[in-house]
Amino acid sequence: MRRVYPREDRCINCHLCEVACIVEHSKSKHVIDAFHVEGLRFNREDSRDVIDPVEALAIGRAKPLNRTRVDVVDSVFVSTNCRHCAEPDCVLACKNGSLYVNHDGRVLVDEDKCVGCWMCVMACRYGAIQRNPTRQNVPDVANNGINLHCDLCPDRDVPACVWVCPTNALVFEDREVA
Amino acid sequence: MRHVIIGNSFAGLFAVEAIRRTDEESEIYVISRERQHVYSRAMIHEMLSGVVKEPMVYLRDWDFYRNHRVHALLGREAQSLDIADQTLQLDGGETLEYDRLLIATGSRPFVPPIAGLEDIEYHTFTTFEEAKALKSAAAGQKNAVVLGAGLIGLQCAEALRHLGLNVTVVEMADMILPQALDETAAEIVSRELDDEGIRLRMGNTIEQIHSLNRQPTSCVLKSGDSVPCDVLVIAVGVRSNTALAKNAGITVERGIVVNNRMETSAENVYAAGDCAQGPELTTGMTMTLPVIPVASSHGMIAGYNMAGSRRTYRGGLSLNALQFGKTQVVSYGFIKDEKDGEVLRVEDAKRSVYKKVIIKDNRVTGAVFVRDIDRAGIYRHLIEQKINVTPFKQHLLTPHFGIACLPAEERARMFTTPQ
Numbered sequence: 001m002r003r004v005y006p007r008e009d010r011c012i013n014c015h016l017c018e019v020a021c022i023v024e025h026s027k028s029k030h031v032i033d034a035f036h037v038e039g040l041r042f043n044r045e046d047s048r049d050v051i052d053p054v055e056a057l058a059i060g061r062a063k064p065l066n067r068t069r070v071d072v073v074d075s076v077f078v079s080t081n082c083r084h085c086a087e088p089d090c091v092l093a094c095k096n097g098s099l100y101v102n103h104d105g106r107v108l109v110d111e112d113k114c115v116g117c118w119m120c121v122m123a124c125r126y127g128a129i130q131r132n133p134t135r136q137n138v139p140d141v142a143n144n145g146i147n148l149h150c151d152l153c154p155d156r157d158v159p160a161c162v163w164v165c166p167t168n169a170l171v172f173e174d175r176e177v178a
Numbered sequence: 179m180r181h182v183i184i185g186n187s188f189a190g191l192f193a194v195e196a197i198r199r200t201d202e203e204s205e206i207y208v209i210s211r212e213r214q215h216v217y218s219r220a221m222i223h224e225m226l227s228g229v230v231k232e233p234m235v236y237l238r239d240w241d242f243y244r245n246h247r248v249h250a251l252l253g254r255e256a257q258s259l260d261i262a263d264q265t266l267q268l269d270g271g272e273t274l275e276y277d278r279l280l281i282a283t284g285s286r287p288f289v290p291p292i293a294g295l296e297d298i299e300y301h302t303f304t305t306f307e308e309a310k311a312l313k314s315a316a317a318g319q320k321n322a323v324v325l326g327a328g329l330i331g332l333q334c335a336e337a338l339r340h341l342g343l344n345v346t347v348v349e350m351a352d353m354i355l356p357q358a359l360d361e362t363a364a365e366i367v368s369r370e371l372d373d374e375g376i377r378l379r380m381g382n383t384i385e386q387i388h389s390l391n392r393q394p395t396s397c398v399l400k401s402g403d404s405v406p407c408d409v410l411v412i413a414v415g416v417r418s419n420t421a422l423a424k425n426a427g428i429t430v431e432r433g434i435v436v437n438n439r440m441e442t443s444a445e446n447v448y449a450a451g452d453c454a455q456g457p458e459l460t461t462g463m464t465m466t467l468p469v470i471p472v473a474s475s476h477g478m479i480a481g482y483n484m485a486g487s488r489r490t491y492r493g494g495l496s497l498n499a500l501q502f503g504k505t506q507v508v509s510y511g512f513i514k515d516e517k518d519g520e521v522l523r524v525e526d527a528k529r530s531v532y533k534k535v536i537i538k539d540n541r542v543t544g545a546v547f548v549r550d551i552d553r554a555g556i557y558r559h560l561i562e563q564k565i566n567v568t569p570f571k572q573h574l575l576t577p578h579f580g581i582a583c584l585p586a587e588e589r590a591r592m593f594t595t596p597q
């Protein structure tokens with residue numbers, strides 16, 4: 001199965017993978033509308049003290065959520081997202097079976113079933129799962145939302161993050177298990 | 179080849195899937211005392227409060243048994259096990275032979291003796307049927323008392339409160355969730371429960387239950403107060419269901435003892451989930467760990483081994499994700515055990531944020547996150563892989579902590595090959 005792999009030595013910390021991911025998963029599929037109409041992106045400094053995506057949404061600083069994320073410390077840049085594990089920890093932990101391994105190997109979430117218990121956030125050792133507060137299946141529970149993670153862009157031949165990367169720091173390949 | 183699985187929750191479910199991934203041919207039987215399609219016991223509080231639709235509690239689609247060619251004997255019970263003949267006696271007198279047996283019988287609520295308890299209809303809260311019974315008993319009532327402030331007790335209390343009852347939780351320990359949280363985290367969750375109007379009576383217990391016509395009327399506490407009570411829920415803890423294994427002569431301690439292939443002391447008999455006492459990762463000892471991810475992993479490993487594909491389990495970790503009110507909590511390992519350890523802490527009382535890691539011998543042994551839980555799973559990796567955190571200790575618990583902080587060889591292991 002083809003998966004997205006980062007190449008750290010090529011990443012220049014431009015965050016275009018995040019932008020492409022947001023646009024691909026937006027309603028308009030238009031970059032300016034995705035940011036300015038569908039959601040306001042807060043700058044990185046602001047985002048540090050916004051702890052809860054729900055809190056961010058409430059104070060009008062919600063951004064369209066990116067499923068891939070450039071992780072930066074000192075001079076290390078690495079674009080990280082869901083590994084689509086063969087035996088995913090998130091599926092083993094999901095408390096109502098809303099996460100599953102699809103027949104094509106992708107790890108997906110049933111967006112009408114997820115109750116936002118965040119067992120998946122607890123379980124994922126890659127830190128690849130986000131909380132999407134704009135969709136709620138249990139509105140009676142405060143700060144509810146649903147699981148959000150990479151879906152490998154089902155409508156595209158190559159995921160948007162890989163397609164957009166100007167330095168080929170992301171590749172979409174079928175690799176052997178080490 | 180015939181696989182027989184006793185139990186129809188997480189462990190049994192993942193065992194079925196692992197067997198079918200390895201072996202399309204053999205027969206699979208699933209025996210369960212409960213009549214329901216495979217469902218999640220972790221959803222029954224949400225079912226009780228009515229915040230979720232019933233289909234959301236089922237773990238797989240309706241055609242799950244048919245697609246996996248499973249003979250589902252639901253509403254049936256295995257009464258005895260003969261490990262020499264490899265047979266099970268079912269209720270109704272039938273005998274079922276097996277080639278491989280998985281015992282995934284889970285746990286049951288423990289009910290302590292209390293004066294007056296035998297005179298009333300009390301409730302426990304671990305199954306679908308019990309949740310339905312509690313829901314009909316609570317209808318039109320005013321006052322509920324929950325004995326036990328563990329996970330089950332508090333989730334039940336929150337659901338009853340949601341239904342509009344006055345709820346009092348009585349707990350012997352001086353903090354809530356004594357198994358899962360430390361004092362600071364428990365304090366934050368307690369405030370949340372207070373805000374919801376749930377009364378917490380810590381360091382207390384029920385001494386006497388007064389009743390009329392098998393209905394409780396009030397509970398007298400150790401402190402001397404009397405609490406009005408129309409519905410009583412006992413949630414002081416669970417015990418592993420081990421009788422079947424024990425009576426068959428299989429080694430049982432707190433749970434059914436299994437090795438890292440989930441094999442019991444009897445040949446061709448495996449155990450998984452809450453009833454199994456398997457290897458624990460941080461201590462190297464065996465213990466029962468009644469949490470979903472451990473039960474699922476147990477079941478999966480057992481399933482592969484039953485089907486002849488040899489797999490070993492790296493060991494379980496006590497881990498949980500809880501939510502009360504608007505507060506989410508994620509915890510890993512034994513977070514109260516700070517002895518001989520270095521403790522890093524971040525506290526922001528204003529937003530009820532609290533994070534803590536415990537480091538022993540350069541390795542993280544436990545961690546807890548309140549409210550700020552995003553990417554907490556990376557700490558699970560640090561614990562499970564016993565990664566030396568000294569080189570990047572200054573980044574732990576900072577808002578920017580992430581994959582980039584890990585050593586280069588660890589990042590390569592995680593992100594350059596399929597997982």
